Amino acid sequence: MPLFSQLYNFAHWLTQDRSEAEDLVQETYVKALRGFSGFQQGTNFRAWMYRILRNTFLTSRSGSKASATRPLEEEDQEQLPATEETPESIFIASSQKEMLQNALAELPVPFREILLLCDFEEMSYQEISDTLGIPAGTVMSRLSRARRALRLTLSKKLKV
């Protein structure tokens, strides 16, 4: 099955629950199979699959809960504190992979998913734009904010 492991990993990151992730992946494949005739040959299959998964997640119980708890407005110029220190270097030195995983898990879903799509799936901005259904410019700004949010979360964890 194409993309099975990656989709499951992404689904688990979104839902933070094995059972819900499995339901999500299963529903994604069922929908993809049912709607495969609607897939335009030559367009990005990976983005198409991730889009189905993400839309399914957003319409699910946990998905609506996640998006309701942290609505994300692109225009909301939330001022993340400037991080003069270099959490990356401290973090890398300590090699605390688990801490990074926890920090990622704590991020709001829109930040978490865009970081996964960009840095794990190595999607281009255009692919991310297709997957999330947002303009490419928004991809760039949201990515920037997601990274700053992650750095902030890590900084807090390192101070504890």
Next chain:
Amino acid sequence: MADEFTSKLDAYLDGELAAADMKALDAHVRACPACAADVLGRVQMKRAIKTASQRYEPRSEFRAKIERRLKPRAGFPKMFRAWAYAAAVACLLFVVAVAYNYYQRERLAGERLASEIVDLHVAALADPNPVQVPSSDRHTVKPWFQGKIPFTFDLPELQNTGFTLLGGRLTYLDQTAGAELIYQVRKHYISVFIFPQQSSGQTTDLAAKSKHAAFSLQSFTHQGLRYVLISDTGDSDLGRLSDLLKSAQRE
């Protein structure tokens, strides 16, 4: 650190800058220690996120479940069962049809053979000379067939049996030469036909006892020869003569 470049660092590292911007930023990073340090940190973070993101593996049972569920032949077993059932019924009908056809052909062939035998019997009796070798002596009749038919046979001793051998004649059935012996019991005539069992047109077995055109027929085979007895007398006479003929072959 130049803010102009800092805002573009993410896109730079994600490979999303236009070629000209990429070149300009490359040149700046080489010249600016602060931006170089920032780039290094971001690169390390990107790599760390990639490693940390690979966190969850699907269970093999789950993978198997999805594969089963998504097989294009998901409806196959049910459909297959219907097809298998239809195929089994079709096979059964075919076998029944073949068997019925075989039975019908055998029955018709048997009837045709019996009809031929009746014709030969009636034709012989209607002939002014029913026998070509008129003799009641079995040691005269049997040798008469030498060189005329491709087999030989033994005739029974008839003393005190009520049967009289009237003689024999050469006959043909389906282009095969055979012997016809004519016996008399009381006022009834009995024809005994002897043919090779496996000769052309002779593969059909007659029933051991049958009736055709009101004639009684009895048939048996022995040592590759088919014996057919026909008469207007009863089955008991034919049965007794059959036994005598069988006994003669064993002597």
